[in-house]
Amino acid sequence: AVVPANVDMHNTEILQAAQEADPNGTRTIAVVTKVDLVDAGAELAVHELLLNKKKRMHLGYHAVKCRSQRELTKGTSIDKGVANELAFFG
Template identity: 45%
Template sequence: MEALIPVINKLQDVFNTVGADAIQLPQITVIGTQSSGKSSVIESVVGRSFLPRGTGIVTRTPLVLQLNYCPKDDKQRRSEFGTNGIEEWAQFLHNKNLPGLTKVPVGDQPEDIENQIRELVFHYIRNPNSIILAVTPANTDMATSESIKIAKEVDPDGRRTLAVVTKLDLMDAGTDAIDVLCGKVIPVKLGIIGVVNRSQQDILDKKVSNCPFN
């Protein structure tokens, strides 16, 4: 597997460059509305905090994340600041302005921002080998979940969809997410996971995430 990952990464780079999908590579695609907790979910899957944080639109670029393991005896990748001789870094190769699913253009966003984002999302979730992580905040009505709606368009039976319910701690007093977490509201085959996101202060305090993806 360690030898296969670099090959897959290179294939993905080639396909992204030429704009063709000769092979539908396995991948996990995270989708969700703006500020729904996508960055926190991605970081929990990876096990590292590497995305920018703040208020408003922060993660402004489409991300294709590739993981590389560098053994500690690889001198070219060693760093005095790394852990156990392993350097950790994130390289961002995109520069377009595209955040999460949104409806109204803000600031310097183009007027067709909604269509651009939807087309980008569908490009990846149409892949039959793609697992869809549909992120929805618990403090909104699940029946209006944009991520679940989009996932159903390409995966009507929910066979490739895993629902991630974020911000459980921000639900209105006296309400709960039992029906949602039990699958009575969002029927998906891969299951439903509830997440309590780290607050900005938790991030500043370097609090470790307790997300079940870790």
């Protein structure tokens, strides 16, 4: 199930469809995209979700985080973007 981090993930149609198709959650992997677009101050909620502390997923969550538009505008290198990603996911 692919869900964007910058919306209320708990109410997305894809997670509802995944739960209908896989009620026990043993075959569903949640891939969270657009982590770089999360509003300032909402990062902790996304972090807790990815640590499987909110909506529990049997196989957990996997995230995709690119450099944000701000980082691109500032000229943040790919290496620095990877370092920022590692710091974000702790």
